Structures are given as structure tokens and as C-alpha cells.
Amino acid sequence: MKYFLLVYDRPRGALVEEPREFDDHLAALRVRFDRERNDHNANHEIVVLSGEDVESLKRTHSRYFGNQDGLERVATGGTS
Amino acid sequence: MPLSGNQIDSLGKRLKASDQVATDDLDLLEELLSEHAAALLALEDRLRSLGLSPHGRLKTSQTIVEKLQREPLSLRGVHDLAGTRVVHKMTLDQHTELSEAILRVCPGAKLLDRRVQPSHGYRAVHVNTKVDDRWVEIQLRTLYQDTWAQTTEWFADRWGRQMRYGHAPNDPDAPFGAQTSPPYTRGEAWAIRLRLSDQIKQVEADENAGSIDPENLVRKAVYVMRDALTLPDVPTAPALPLPSNRGPGVLGEEDGGTVTP
Numbered sequence: 001m002k003y004f005l006l007v008y009d010r011p012r013g014a015l016v017e018e019p020r021e022f023d024d025h026l027a028a029l030r031v032r033f034d035r036e037r038n039d040h041n042a043n044h045e046i047v048v049l050s051g052e053d054v055e056s057l058k059r060t061h062s063r064y065f066g067n068q069d070g071l072e073r074v075a076t077g078g079t080s
Numbered sequence: 081m082p083l084s085g086n087q088i089d090s091l092g093k094r095l096k097a098s099d100q101v102a103t104d105d106l107d108l109l110e111e112l113l114s115e116h117a118a119a120l121l122a123l124e125d126r127l128r129s130l131g132l133s134p135h136g137r138l139k140t141s142q143t144i145v146e147k148l149q150r151e152p153l154s155l156r157g158v159h160d161l162a163g164t165r166v167v168h169k170m171t172l173d174q175h176t177e178l179s180e181a182i183l184r185v186c187p188g189a190k191l192l193d194r195r196v197q198p199s200h201g202y203r204a205v206h207v208n209t210k211v212d213d214r215w216v217e218i219q220l221r222t223l224y225q226d227t228w229a230q231t232t233e234w235f236a237d238r239w240g241r242q243m244r245y246g247h248a249p250n251d252p253d254a255p256f257g258a259q260t261s262p263p264y265t266r267g268e269a270w271a272i273r274l275r276l277s278d279q280i281k282q283v284e285a286d287e288n289a290g291s292i293d294p295e296n297l298v299r300k301a302v303y304v305m306r307d308a309l310t311l312p313d314v315p316t317a318p319a320l321p322l323p324s325n326r327g328p329g330v331l332g333e334e335d336g337g338t339v340t341p
Contacts, residue, residue, distance in 0.1 A: 001124075010237035010238070010241075011237065011238055012238075013234055013237055013238055025117055025121060026114065026117065029110075029113070029114060029117055029138070033106075033110045033113075033141075036140065036141050036142070037106065042142070045140055045142075045143075046140060047137050047138075047140060048137065048138065049135055049136070049137050050120075050121075050124065050134075050135055050136045050137075050164075051133075051135045052133070055312060056133065056135065057135055058311065058312045059135075059167055059311075059312050059313075059314045060135040060165040060166070060167050060226070061135060061137075061165070061230075062226075062230045062309060062311045062312075063230045063231075063233045063234040063237070065310075066230075066231075066234050066309045
């Protein structure tokens with residue numbers, strides 16, 4: 001199992017940086033806590049997700065990896 | 081030594097009242113989250129024993145404070161400080177069977193069936209269970225339910241997180257994009273998404289009854305949404321090690337969606 005630190009910009013709907021991978025959950029959490037204390041941008045969501053790899057995270061936490069170009073179609077159920 | 085109930089309650093009260101969280105309180109909150117991390121990992125091991133691939137997370141410090149300030153909850157009453165998610169292609173009956181299998185490996189767990197009791201369009205099954213005296217929430221979603229939830233959260237991130245709780249988007253009369261025909265406002269687009277939740281519910285009921293129509297417009301819309309966001313495919317639900325003794329039906333149907341075994 002791996003642990004991935006993500007820094008996500010909510011209004012932009014996009015990751016701020018590439019996911020950072022850790023083998024140890026507590027090590028990942030320590031970095032998350034440190035980032036939370038020092039990143040004062042209220043739009044940033046700093047989270048650690050567990051998973052086999054980044055691709056598997058996209059199955060359950062896809063909003064962090066959303067494709068901006070699909071925005072308009074998605075909002076109306078894809079039928080517009 | 082784990083934080084005591086009194087320590088957690090006092091911390092919650094201070095977080096509820098604070099404009100800016102004190103450093104000492106951040107230390108305590110991080111300690112509490114680390115305790116939940118251990119519970120989360122132990123629970124995910126149990127879920128993997130069922131052949132599932134859970135993906136977990138701890139709530140961010142900011143969203144914990146926001147939740148405490150938004151809702152009449154104590155910190156001990158926030159049961160999703162740690163949470164993990166399982167998503168599969170499955171029928172509603174398979175979804176129910178999976179929920180029951182999880183209840184069997186989580187004695188004392190509580191089930192909240194948001195298929196029976198949706199939250200502002202959100203549908204899923206949640207199982208809340210205690211591990212080493214710390215609550216962990218399991219979110220079980222079908223592919224349809226997850227697609228709706230993920231795309232809705234994405235819009236709430238952009239147009240205002242109050243949308244998750246049933247409120248209108250920021251600037252609801254603004255056009256949300258230039259490429260739709262007819263042009264939609266944010267508010268109209270949001271209303272369409274709520275209707276889509278009901279339509280997905282019907283498609284799931286039809287497919288559960290064996291009526292799968294590949295040309296169904298709502299079914300197609302879900303897959304178009306996934307393509308638009310380049311979401312990967314998800315696996316079908318695994319064969320479960322223990323058979324279900326229940327007949328067809330929906331857990332919690334009789335009591336508004338909550339089951340405590």
C-alpha cells in the first residue's frame with residue numbers, strides 16, 4: 001500500500017503539484033500537517049490518500065484529477 | 081496514551097468557537113487524526129479481506145473546523161474524521177449484499193442507506209464503525225452514484241461548497257459556460273444535476289430488475305460524464321466470501337435508512 005499527498009486547488013478544480021508518494025502513512029501525514037500549517041491559501045485542500053497507485057485513486061477520488069475540458073458537458077449531464 | 085473523551089470534547093468546543101486555531105489545539109487535532117489513521121488502516125485491512133480495494137483519507141483540519149462551526153455536533157460526534165471509499169460496478173442488490181458483508185466484519189457498525197434517504201441528490205451506502213474506539217466511515221458507491229457524487233463535488237469546489245448542503249451556487253444567474261445550447265445558468269445547471277440524481281435512481285432500479293437498456297439516455301449521460309472527466313473504469317463487485325441470508329430489498333427501508341446490527 002502507498003500513500004499519496006495531494007495539494008488541490010478547489011476553485012481551479014486541479015492539483016497544484018504532482019502527487020507525492022510515501023511508503024509510510026504517518027510520514028505522509030506529518031508532511032500533510034506541516035503543509036497545512038504553512039500553506040495559508042484557503043482554496044487549497046491538502047490530503048493524503050491511500051491506494052495501490054495514482055491510477056487507482058482516480059477510480060474513487062476522481063474529482064482531484066478532473067479534466068477541465070469536460071466541464072460544460074458534465075454540468076448538464078453530458079447531453080448538451 | 082490516546083486522547084480522553086474530555087480532552088476531545090474540550091478541543092471541539094474551542095475549535096467551534098475559534099476564528100484562528102491555536103497552535104496547541106492544532107497539535108491536539110493532529111494527534112487525534114493520527115489515532116484515526118491507525119484505525120483507518122486496520123479497517124482497510126478488513127475490507128481487503130473481502131476482496132475490496134478501499135481508498136482512505138483523513139478529513140482536513142480546515143474542513144473539520146468548518147463542519148463543527150456549521151453543524152450542532154461535538155467533535156466526538158463527527159464520525160467521518162477518517163473515511164474510506166469503495167466503488168464498484170454493481171446492481172442495487174449486489175450493493176446491499178456488499179453492505180451486509182461489511183457489517184459482518186464490522187460488529188456494532190451502523191449503516192446509513194442514502195439510497196433510501198438521499199442527501200441533496202447524493203446517494204450511496206455509508207457504514208460507520210468503531211475501531212479502537214475511533215469512528216471510521218466507509219462509503220460504498222455504485223459507479224452511477226460515484227459519477228454523480230464526484231462530478232457534483234467538482235462543481236461545488238468551483239461554485240461554492242454550500243451546494244453540498246442543498247444551497248444555491250454562488251452567483252446562480254451567471255452563465256456557467258459558453259458551449260452549451262441552450263445556454264445554462266449555474267442555477268439551472270445545478271437543478272439539472274438534482275434531477276439527474278432521480279433519473280439515475282430509476283435507471284439503477286430498472287437495471288436491478290434486469291432491464292438494461294444500453295441506449296437509455298441517462299445511462300449514456302453517466303458514461304459521457306466519465307469520458308468528459310477522463311475517469312477510469314471501475315471493476316465489478318467481487319464475489320463475496322459469505323452468502324447473504326436476506327431476501328431482496330433495501331437495507332434500512334423500514335426505518336428511514338439506518339440499521340444497527
